[in-house]
Amino acid sequence: MLPIPIKKFIELFSELPSIGPRQATRLAFHLIASGKNTIQEIERSLSDIKNLKNCEQCFFIATAPSNLCFFCADSKRRKDLIAIVEKPTDLLSLEKTRTFNGQYFILGDLAKAGVLETAQRLRIKNLASRMEKEFPDKNAEIIIAISPTTFGDFTAQLITQEFKPLVKKITRLGRGIPTGGEIEFADEETLRNALERRN
Ligand SMILES: [Zn+2]
Structure with missing residues (x-):
């Protein structure tokens, strides 16, 4: 037809x-x-x-001709505070709150199957070695900004294990976001509260 x-x-x-x-x-x-x-x-x-490329540091989109994105290239942002998010749209949701002034790190879409892909494990390992090098005094902070779904919780545990020996503080963003809810769809006020009262 x-x-x-x-x-x-x-x-x-x-x-x-x-x-x-x-x-x-x-x-x-x-x-x-x-x-x-x-x-x-x-x-x-x-x-x-x-023709766009990923930022070589955080996997957001790089701003050509640089290999870095807008956030990683901004010298006014804190380098010792890193929010690990699942998707670029989660990054944008957090950025809209105008509360966060650190760096981001994008893990990539979490598969529903409950297993992290090899590429994602590699991303976590690479970030860990970068933290080890850049912060030998372990004075950085990681914020796990991954949606509080079952698999999100599992991934958060994995990240915590990996970074615990390397940083002074690991917090999880989630308070105020309903269980099973997604960061991408949370409103600005909820996200701002979750950022300020992270634990
Ligand atoms: Zn970047």
Whole structure:
């Protein structure tokens, strides 16, 4: 019934977060109706994000031509305070509170299966050796800003074990965020409170 290009479009876009087949179909017809200029602009935007690279320190998006992101490159931010988050969108939610003035570290999406991927374990190990080198006096602080889900709790335990011998303080952000709730969707006030009253 549908031409192949539209079918292909729906197939691809249905795979994206928050978009199901119905939304993808609606989107396809909306774009066709919007005309060539709009579609070309979207093509250009896709091509631009294709070339972005991760920050070599925290895995957020680096600000070209630097290998670092906006946050890691900012000399006014504290280096001895690191919030470990799951996703870039969690970072943005925390940043919006304007309460946090440290560095971030992105772990990558936690799989629902309950096992950390090798790449994620490696990220944690690399951060640990960096902390060991940069803070031989162990005077840094780690904030675990991972959503209080079952697997989030498991990951938090793992991080605590890894960093306990290396830093002076490890806190978990979570108070005020309902169990099973997600940091990404918590409102600013809740997150600000969770940051200020972390334990
Ligand atoms: Zn960075």
